[in-house]
Amino acid sequence: MATILIVEDIPDNAELAQRILLSAGYDVLRAADAETGFQLAQNRPPDLILLDLGLPDYDGQTLAGWLRAEPLTALLPIVAFTAWPPETARPMALSYGCNGFISKPIVRVNQFLSQIRSFLKTN
Amino acid sequence: MLPAASGEVILIPANQFTLQELTDLYNQTRVDYLIPMPMNAARLQDYLLTYDVVLQHSLVAALPDGELLGVAMLGLRPNRVWITRLGVLPSTRRHGAGRALMTGLLREAEKIGQPFAMLEVIKNNTPAHQLFLSLGFRQVSELLILRRPPILPPPDPPVADAQRLERAECLALLRRAQGFRPWTNQPESLLHAENIAGLHVTLPDGSRGWLVYQRQKFTLTRFIYQTERGDPAAVAAAFLAHLHHQYPRLDTQVENVRTDDPHLPAFYALGYLEAFRRLEMWRGESPYTPG
Numbered sequence: 001m002a003t004i005l006i007v008e009d010i011p012d013n014a015e016l017a018q019r020i021l022l023s024a025g026y027d028v029l030r031a032a033d034a035e036t037g038f039q040l041a042q043n044r045p046p047d048l049i050l051l052d053l054g055l056p057d058y059d060g061q062t063l064a065g066w067l068r069a070e071p072l073t074a075l076l077p078i079v080a081f082t083a084w085p086p087e088t089a090r091p092m093a094l095s096y097g098c099n100g101f102i103s104k105p106i107v108r109v110n111q112f113l114s115q116i117r118s119f120l121k122t123n
Numbered sequence: 124m125l126p127a128a129s130g131e132v133i134l135i136p137a138n139q140f141t142l143q144e145l146t147d148l149y150n151q152t153r154v155d156y157l158i159p160m161p162m163n164a165a166r167l168q169d170y171l172l173t174y175d176v177v178l179q180h181s182l183v184a185a186l187p188d189g190e191l192l193g194v195a196m197l198g199l200r201p202n203r204v205w206i207t208r209l210g211v212l213p214s215t216r217r218h219g220a221g222r223a224l225m226t227g228l229l230r231e232a233e234k235i236g237q238p239f240a241m242l243e244v245i246k247n248n249t250p251a252h253q254l255f256l257s258l259g260f261r262q263v264s265e266l267l268i269l270r271r272p273p274i275l276p277p278p279d280p281p282v283a284d285a286q287r288l289e290r291a292e293c294l295a296l297l298r299r300a301q302g303f304r305p306w307t308n309q310p311e312s313l314l315h316a317e318n319i320a321g322l323h324v325t326l327p328d329g330s331r332g333w334l335v336y337q338r339q340k341f342t343l344t345r346f347i348y349q350t351e352r353g354d355p356a357a358v359a360a361a362f363l364a365h366l367h368h369q370y371p372r373l374d375t376q377v378e379n380v381r382t383d384d385p386h387l388p389a390f391y392a393l394g395y396l397e398a399f400r401r402l403e404m405w406r407g408e409s410p411y412t413p414g
Contacts, residue, residue, distance in 0.1 A: 009150075009161050010154050010159075010161075012154070033163070054158065054159045054160060054161055055161065056146075056150065056161040056162055056163040056166065057163050057165075057166070058341065061270060061272065061374065062341050062342065062374050065272065065273050065274065065341070065374055066341070068274065069372070083156075083157050083159075084157065084158070084399075085157075088397070088398065088399065091396055092270065092396060092398060095272045095274075095275075095394075095396055096270075096272045096274070097272070097274055
């Protein structure tokens with residue numbers, strides 16, 4: 001099963017996403033800041049990164065840029081995980097090299113999992 | 124005089140808490156914000172130094188049993204104060220903690236003889252906006268937070284003479300800067316910053332101007348700029364093109380650009396994106412006009 005790295009600093013948000021992904025059979029890694037997320041992604045490249053745009057050390061856009069610049073993670077699917085409105089989230093995520101975005105909070109579990117599957121399949 | 128703070132809420136000077144405690148409290152107040160802007164202790168320390176925020180005059184709100192409710196901070200500069208990092212824990216909102224923090228900070232400002240206060244609020248944060256209006260603040264401008272991703276191709280350098288400026292030259296320019304800017308973009312905001320550099324550009328038609336910025340590890344930020352002569356958009360296009368040609372792999376973040384800033388078209392032309400907006404609000408007799 002695929003491994004998903006969740007980079008999210010708010011424990012409740014990360015916990016909920018982790019539980020849903022684990023229950024669907026995915027392996028999950030977690031990081032609460034950009035530096036840790038970057039190290040985890042380099043040490044054990046996941047199949048997909050779910051990336052909060054607001055992190056306490058560097059923001060998610062900056063982390064996406066680092067990941068795209070490293071050979072091990074340059075082609076990984078990166079999905080912005082954000083509460084920003086879609087009209088802002090979409091151009092910001094795409095212009096920083098993310099493959100798309102998923103809105104927070106997670107309201108419909110099936111829709112969230114369907115989006116994850118879709119990003120995994122198309123990438 | 125301002126009314127006394129809400130009876131149940133006690134206000135404690137923020138310098139009685141560690142930076143980590145203040146960071147944790149601030150982050151917890153923002154967990155449900157559309158734009159949470161979390162910090163770690165190192166970022167908060169840098170923020171306090173850069174923006175002249177004084178913890179001795181900043182406040183933490185708590186209940187008499189010690190439960191923390193929220194935080195608000197006060198920046199001090201000559202003839203003005205700045206209210207920033209105001210936040211109340213989501214579970215304790217609508218019980219007067221935000222108003223108590225605000226009135227407490229305004230009282231601190233009165234005590235030190237600074238009646239003119241500035242702040243910014245994220246656009247569409249209606250409860251906070253209403254609170255500030257009710258305390259006598261008025262909206263003076265709308266502000267843009269802009270980003271330029273590093274994966275954009277570097278622009279062609281324009282036909283302009285560009286001179287790189289070292290720190291001392293930048294500080295000399297900042298001392299002569301004209302106009303009154305949002306707090307984060309005032310010349311004082313670069314005085315303590317490391318890795319300050321700048322560009323002075325002169326276009327063939329004689330237009331000229333300058334940009335001072337901070338180069339961080341991965342990011343260009345804290346822009347302060349001015350057109351000395353000519354078309355501001357053309358001058359900005361020149362200094363931005365030179366800057367991004369020089370640093371093609373650095374991310375760029377520019378805060379609090381007024382929506383009526385005549386340099387703004389150049390930012391959009393160079394690939395900058397709007398992340399979100401804030402409203403700039405003032406309270407008291409202003410010794411300045413926006414500009």
